[in-house]
Amino acid sequence: MDRSIAGDMTNIPEEDQQRMTKMIEQFQIRDSLRMYNSLVERCFDHCVDSFRRKSLDKQEETCVQRCAEKFLKHSMRVSMRFAELNQGSPTPD
Amino acid sequence: MDRSIAGDMTNIPEEDQQRMTKMIEQFQIRDSLRMYNSLVERCFDHCVDSFRRKSLDKQEETCVQRCAEKFLKHSMRVSMRFAELNQGSPTPD
Amino acid sequence: MDRSIAGDMTNIPEEDQQRMTKMIEQFQIRDSLRMYNSLVERCFDHCVDSFRRKSLDKQEETCVQRCAEKFLKHSMRVSMRFAELNQGSPTPD
Amino acid sequence: MASAPSGLDKDQIFGMAEQEMEYRVELFNKLTKTCFEKCIEKRYKESELNMGECSCVDRCVAKYWQVTSIVGQLLGSSRPPM
Amino acid sequence: MASAPSGLDKDQIFGMAEQEMEYRVELFNKLTKTCFEKCIEKRYKESELNMGECSCVDRCVAKYWQVTSIVGQLLGSSRPPM
Amino acid sequence: MASAPSGLDKDQIFGMAEQEMEYRVELFNKLTKTCFEKCIEKRYKESELNMGECSCVDRCVAKYWQVTSIVGQLLGSSRPPM
Numbered sequence: 135m136d137r138s139i140a141g142d143m144t145n146i147p148e149e150d151q152q153r154m155t156k157m158i159e160q161f162q163i164r165d166s167l168r169m170y171n172s173l174v175e176r177c178f179d180h181c182v183d184s185f186r187r188k189s190l191d192k193q194e195e196t197c198v199q200r201c202a203e204k205f206l207k208h209s210m211r212v213s214m215r216f217a218e219l220n221q222g223s224p225t226p227d
Numbered sequence: 228m229d230r231s232i233a234g235d236m237t238n239i240p241e242e243d244q245q246r247m248t249k250m251i252e253q254f255q256i257r258d259s260l261r262m263y264n265s266l267v268e269r270c271f272d273h274c275v276d277s278f279r280r281k282s283l284d285k286q287e288e289t290c291v292q293r294c295a296e297k298f299l300k301h302s303m304r305v306s307m308r309f310a311e312l313n314q315g316s317p318t319p320d
Numbered sequence: 321m322d323r324s325i326a327g328d329m330t331n332i333p334e335e336d337q338q339r340m341t342k343m344i345e346q347f348q349i350r351d352s353l354r355m356y357n358s359l360v361e362r363c364f365d366h367c368v369d370s371f372r373r374k375s376l377d378k379q380e381e382t383c384v385q386r387c388a389e390k391f392l393k394h395s396m397r398v399s400m401r402f403a404e405l406n407q408g409s410p411t412p413d
Numbered sequence: 414m415a416s417a418p419s420g421l422d423k424d425q426i427f428g429m430a431e432q433e434m435e436y437r438v439e440l441f442n443k444l445t446k447t448c449f450e451k452c453i454e455k456r457y458k459e460s461e462l463n464m465g466e467c468s469c470v471d472r473c474v475a476k477y478w479q480v481t482s483i484v485g486q487l488l489g490s491s492r493p494p495m
Numbered sequence: 496m497a498s499a500p501s502g503l504d505k506d507q508i509f510g511m512a513e514q515e516m517e518y519r520v521e522l523f524n525k526l527t528k529t530c531f532e533k534c535i536e537k538r539y540k541e542s543e544l545n546m547g548e549c550s551c552v553d554r555c556v557a558k559y560w561q562v563t564s565i566v567g568q569l570l571g572s573s574r575p576p577m
Numbered sequence: 578m579a580s581a582p583s584g585l586d587k588d589q590i591f592g593m594a595e596q597e598m599e600y601r602v603e604l605f606n607k608l609t610k611t612c613f614e615k616c617i618e619k620r621y622k623e624s625e626l627n628m629g630e631c632s633c634v635d636r637c638v639a640k641y642w643q644v645t646s647i648v649g650q651l652l653g654s655s656r657p658p659m
Binding site: 269273300 | 427430435438442444448452455457458462474475
């Protein structure tokens with residue numbers, strides 16, 4: 135997803151490249167923390183509906199685990215398809 | 228919506244006004260990009276439910292178009308009413 | 321919720337502590353404004369469904385008031401439980 | 414706002430202005446989204462707002478505004494931060 | 496981007512790059528969330544995507560992309576800001 | 578954190594601290610919203626939490642916390658980033 139930005143970086147001074155790299159890193163950290171939070175929210179919401187105990191039972195635990203794994207696999211697949219579409223349609227300005 | 232901030236800008240130095248103007252511009256760009264993203268999400272969600280083909284059929288396309296146009300008109304109407312309410316109730320501190 | 325960050329602040333210079341304090345303050349303001357916005361959205365959504373008049377009727381008003389109060393009490397309870405869990409499981413690294 | 418002298422305070426002023434704008438934009442966006450969901454026919458037969466939708470939207474905005482001030486009072490300020 | 500000379504403009508350039516990244520990340524996240532809701536079986540019998548889910552996801556992404564460009568055209572640019 | 582010497586690194590440290598706070602605030606907000614939806618009676622007959630709601634909230638927070646650590650393990654850290 136950083137393709138066009140990376141492309142723009144070839145003819146700018148090194149200090150700017152460093153600044154850009156830092157910015158991208160900060161973005162990736164923030165994005166992965168957000169993803170973590172929404173993964174927890176989504177899988178909790180789908181898998182936990184009973185509050186008669188204060189611990190997850192085995193079924194809920196399995197559900198959460200599969201939900202999270204499935205979401206990650208889904209996310210990777212979307213990411214691949216998304217990249218293909220980005221390449222398939224080069225910016226016509 | 229920038230009424231009160233703009234009002235405050237009359238008696239501050241020019242460099243600060245420039246900084247404020249830039250900030251407002253950045254806000255407007257960010258906000259329009261977010262609006263674009265949520266418009267796509269909303270109209271896709273309302274109009275596309277079948278995944279037996281990889282292209283939108285004519286009906287889905289029309290639905291998306293009307294959805295987006297309707298949302299924009301709705302948004303303008305809300306914006307007008309919102310501005311009236313802001314003016315109708317001057318800040319009583 | 322600022323426990324670990326505050327802990328880290330004991331052996332850093334005063335100017336950094338000030339910077340950190342400001343950052344935390346900014347966070348708290350932003351967070352309380354966001355909370356305010358989502359409280360309005362949630363209670364409006366739960367309590368207002370008729371649009372034959374342009375003013376809230378008594379029933380809607382009471383509903384909004386209780387919804388908001390209840391959410392605030394709920395939020396405080398969650399905050400207490402959350403703090404206990406944070407203390408109960410000290411960082412194992 | 415105009416009385417703040419030093420450089421440091423300026424950053425805080427701009428920070429506050431930024432947060433106020435963020436707050437207003439968010440309020441407007443939530444209001445727009447909520448009233449779209451409450452008032453707009455989702456079949457999208459046409460791209461215009463019909464009369465029923467228009468008056469629903471107007472009342473929705475007015476009522477949302479009132480909720481804003483009820484919640485604002487409850488949160489301790491005499492008036493929501495606008 | 497490479498033609499901007501002064502220091503002040505640089506901040507604006509970085510600001511724009513930041514907003515573009517924010518936009519793309521948000522687009523990707525909304526796309527992922529939406530297609531998960533539309534295509535993935537919520538009973539979670541297994542942690543693998545089955546064949547039906549896989550092809551649904553592929554088509555969902557393709558269609559979402561098309562919606563992106565329809566809305567982009569409507570908003571006045573010949574092409575959504577990518 | 579205390580060992581970072583130079584000015585540049587400091588910005589990164591503050592950046593990390595900012596992101597950690599953002600993460601925690603978001604976690605808390607999502608937890609609060611989710612448990613409100615799961616546990617609180619939406620008829621709003623009164624503004625107090627009743628006994629059933631209170632115990633539901635307590636268990637909801639405890640279970641959410643457990644989900645946090647299951648997902649954290651799956652994402653590769655031995656412990657969610659708290």
